[in-house]
Amino acid sequence: MTTRLIPLALIALTAAPLPQGAAMAAPLLAQAEAPAAPDSERPAHRPEPPAPEIRGLAGPYLAARMAAIQNDFSTAADYYLQALAHADSDPYLQDSALVALISTGEMERATALAVTMSDQGRATDLAKLVQRTEMARTGRWDALVSAIGDVPASRGGDTSDGTVLVDGLMHAWAQLGSGRAGESLTEFKQLTKLRGAASMVNYHLALAKAQVGDFEGAELLLADPATGAHILGIIAHAQVLSQLERNRDAIAMLEETPGFAEEPYLVALRDRLAKGETLPFESVRTPADGIAQVFLTFGSVLASSDEPDPLALIHARLAEYLAPDLGEARLLAAQLLQGFGQFDLAEREFEELREQGEMRPIAELSRIDALARADRLADAEKATLALTATHPELAQGWIALGDILRQQDKFSQAIPAYDKALSLLGEDNPEARWFPLYARGIALERSGQFTKAEADFRAALKIRPDSAQVLNYLGYSLVDRNEKLEEALKLIQRAVDLRPTDGYILDSLAWAYFRLGRYQEAVAPMERAVAAMASDALVNDHMGDIYWMAGRHREAEIQWRRALSLKPETEDEARRIRAKLERGLDAVLEEEKANGGKLPEVHAPPEPTRAE
Structure with missing residues (x-):
């Protein structure tokens, strides 16, 4: 029997009928409490409180569905289990609870539920997969071979949904666990014949060969970039080469790996090899580790699209359950949890990685980016400070610190971070320097140091002359300062040519025409900018100024x-708009001219005293 996994999206979003008995309890819905608070309101690194108990069936069921739709896995699991207390044999509730438990990482409870479903004769494909994972974890290899049974893929069967390939790989590893190495390797080779599966299967075949001591065969497979050009493949390849007494080749292979210097684990391997140490082959210690990598392989593929398949998290969780020290599985789970907005659950995975000494800078940078995108800037700043303290040699860490400080308007503090990054990058790699130059330019400009900022922008443009964002920022800064307006217009026009639908750049173009007194020419790009950014207060304010000067x-x-209705960023901006509405733009401009370029403060007369 093949394993057909059930996508979380189908469980959470399909308009399934209410479980048996729920219709009678429907009036209790009014008593249902709201799901748990969003993760951003919860203290980090603390156990989640259980979901509030709701009596009856309909309340917990509907609360669970809502939590599942919101990817609040912990709350969904608690409510599904509450619902199961009233309908303990409902297959939909059982499978939904199973998905939620796995997603939140509660594998022991998930395994117990899968066993219950099997005992009731209601085991779904996912429940069977969980039980097979438990067989592998406990080393019951003959039972696992029997549970999977005949694998159609190795006999030319249909593989269109990928599940047959999962079964085939698991079966081959289980055969190895049962002591049937010959049969195992034969099955792996048969699986390579499946359409599109050769690279994936060859990687597992290489691990299996190394596991049984055939390092020459393993090396031939891992040397193929299609098979071993990923972090785990590179580590396994280095270990295999070392076992073959080819440390020099292993060192060369590691140092030629893109991003080698930013992967401390690879650097540490290189250093051990350089000292003459023979690396043990420990990428796969047992067949259970091999099956964990099967889940990781599929999870990584499912997570690689712009919209990751929810099944990717299921695979990542199964992988880390089988191999708790497999850092890549924890990292994948953490990144997926971030994508689902479950930052507290993700933080647990990152904390475990730190405790294991497996926190890679690349992973930490990903975590920092996710925290920033979730507007958790204080947490992101703490993480970047920790990263730069641990890896002060990593330029990307200092760039991340500068970015986080800049996002919090701490512009003067961001400048030294970018200084450090640029000093680490040196002059030999100009392409790596353009962004920190641009970012430091922004921080300098916002700190009132425009001469230095302009130099950074121009240096960035020398590296990337067609960078629309740098062209626009420099051009707009010159326009805003009423300096070099003709050059500023050319810079912005070039940016518009590169990004003709970008609202910010169109706003800059219109504003350049405005500053040059070419009001009629400013109208069209400004209207396009407003169409692209209808909810931006500043763009609408600029549109008003241009209409006024055009006589409209x-x-x-x-x-x-x-x-004004869109809430300008500062009170000064709002005050200036109110002044224009009261007195017109011409009067405001005259007042600003007479007051050194700033709108005079208007103070209300003091309240009269009683004596007055």
Whole structure:
């Protein structure tokens, strides 16, 4: 029997009928409490409180479905289990609870539930997969071989959904666990004939060969970039080469790996090899480790698209359950959890990686980026400070620190971080320097150091003359300062040519025309900018100014009112818009001219005293 996994999306989102008995309990829905608070409101690194108990069946069931839709796996698991207390043999509830338990990492409870489902004769494909994973974890290889049974893939069967390939790889590893190495290797070779599967299967075949001592055969397979050009393949290849007394070749292979210097584990391997140490082959210590890598392989493939398949997390969780020290599985789980917005669950995985000494800088940078995207900037700043303290030689860590400080408007503090990054990068790799130069330029400009900022922008443009973002930022900065307006216009026009639909760049172009007094020419790009960024207060404010100077005063007032409704970033901006609505742009500009370029403060008369 093949294993057909059930996508989480189908369980969470399909409009399934209520479980048996739920319809009678429907009035209890009104009593249902809200799901647990979002992760951003929870203290990090603390156990999640259990979901509040809701009486009856319908309440827990509907609360569980809502939590599942929101990817709140812990809450969904608790509510599904509450619902199961009222309908303990409902297959939909059981499978939904199983998905939630696996997703949240509660594998012991998931295994117990899978056993219950099997005892009731209601085991789903996912429940069977969990039981097979437990067989591998406990070394019951003959039972696992029997449970999987005949594998159609190795006999030319259909592999269109990929599940047959999972079964085939698991079966081959189980054969090895049962002591039937010959049969195992034969099955791996048969699986390589499946369409599109050769590279994936050859990697596992190489691990299996190394496991039984055939290092020459393993090396031939891992030397193929299609098979071994990933972090785990590179590590296994280095270990195999060392076993073959080819440390020099292993060192050369490691040092030629892209990003080698940013992977401390690879650097440590190189250093051990350089000292003459023979590396043990420990990429796969047991067949269970091999099956863990099967799950990791499929999880990585499923996670590689722009919209990761929810099944990727199931595979990652099964992999780390089988091989708790497999850092790549924990990293994949953490990154997927971040993508689902479950930052507390992700932090547990990152914490475990740190405790294992497996926290790779690349992974930490990914975590920092996810924290920043979730607007958890204080946590991101702490993480970047820790990363730069642990790996002060890593330029990307200092760039990340500068970025996080800049996002918090700590511009003067961001400048030294970018200074450090640029000093580490040196002059030999200009392509790596353009972004920190651009970012430092922004921090300098926002800190009131425009001369230095301009030098950074121009240096970045020498490296990437067609960088629309740098062209736009420098051009707009010059326009805003009313300096070098003709050059600024050319810079911005070039940026528009590169990104003709970018609202920010169109706004810059319109504003350059405005500063040059070419008001009619400013209208069209400004209208395009407003169409692209209708909810931006500053863009709407600029549109109002341009309409006013083009003689369209009524339309200008409409845009200014809209800008006010969109809540400008600062009170000074809002005060200036109100002044334009009260007195018109001409009067405001005259007032600013007479006051050194700033709108004069208008103070209300003091309240009269009783004596007055």
